[in-house]
Amino acid sequence: MSSTGINNPISIGIMLFPGVTQLDFTGPYEVFTRFPNINLYLLSDSLESIRSDRGLTFFPDTTFAEAPNLDLLFVPGGPGINAKLEDKNFLEFLKTQGEQASYVTSVCTGSLLLAAAGLLKGYRATTHWLSLNLLEMLGVEAVKQRIVIDRNRITGGGVTAGIDFGLAIAAELFGETLAQEIQLQIEYDPQPPFNSGSPDTAPADVLERVQAASHNFQESRRQIIQRVISGKS
Template sequence: MTHPRRDFLRNLAAASLAGSAAAATSAAEPAASQPEVMHDMSTMPPQWQGKEQIAMLLYPEFTALDLVGPHHMFTSLWGATVHLVAATKEPVRGQNGITFMPSMTLDETPADLDILFVPGGDVGTLKAMQDPKLIAWVADRARRAKLVASVCTGSMILGQAGLLRGKRATSHWATHALLKEFGAIPVDRRVVWDGKLVTGAGVSAGLDLGLAVVAKLRDKTYAQGVQLMAEYAPQPPLHAGTPKTAPPAVHRMMDSMFDTLRAGMRASAKSALGA
């Protein structure tokens, strides 16, 4: 049985070395003399092999795509171990009805992580923000993690854990303004870095965040191979993916749906900051 995602790394490494060698070859030299593409693991650049411990949080009613996009990218990190963690090992139902199986509990999760990742949602996220044990766990693991990441309203959970104070961050457009409530500096970008904190905007931005993390932990060529493997070249049929590009009437209609959620998150932010 073949493993395309594993084989592509071998091929990518060989192609990278072959490309470097070809660039150094004189233009007058026959093409036949260029290096043959090999499939030996020894051709893989040493920086492409890692041993990261990555924990991706699951909680009831989170948005599946917030997690699945970054998960695809993280599992493309050669040598990394990705854990799906939750309060128990019971199945966790996402907001859209997809059920996920945790691989370990919060207590079983390694204390020292390379990446702690938190997805977003709406009512489920607000409930997670109001769970003292979960927030304490996020704060604890984030304190020692080398990289702390979120997508969409997952940044609200990070804020509740006190991890956004004085930090540049982003979130879903509907909760972007609430970042200030947690002491953050809102930035209008798909992916925002501030030290070991990296936050992604709404839902689909998780693909961008995941790919950016891959590039940071490996290198550009490796990340390009991962992007090509995923054929990630978005061409949306509509141009309404941000408040700036959506028709005003559509924006108003969708924005009004978040009034109650924002009120709850704003109240939660006050409790997080001791107000």
């Protein structure tokens, strides 16, 4: 899809759920809202407020039952995906929308939900570095990259990759010039104070502490995914 020849607004749906990581959602949202001629939907099973994993509260504006057919389906990640990996209604909504959408996309561990819904079978995709092995468990060719584009599947890495992801979507839909304009508007010119934003560059002791701190949570998620896999066999 490109902006050329499109007269109707592009419908973009962002999945929200309790325990979502807010920057997974708000980074791409900041970019999406600068697109021309779009309808943007914040989707959940109800219009009740949703609390992020770090305590911010958001309000969906469209229920699953009211959602139109989407041109672009976007799933952020966060600790809250654990519950959604076994939420049949949530996964069925993803599957139904994803099978007809022009683009199926995610940031961070949102790709695990896409995979659980069967939407990444036969595709290359990425996720947060701590969960790449879990993505592989779900039968996906996991790639350790910031952004992975495989046909109409576009996935971003962990948390801060959401801005890069949003700009990649802008280029895909409307061309690189608009994407560059948006990047300049939001002054996205990253200059991180430390070279520790990747397991490949972080000091060994920092990497070990982060892995140790996340071990129990990751093991719980692995067990959930094992149940998901067993349920499909």
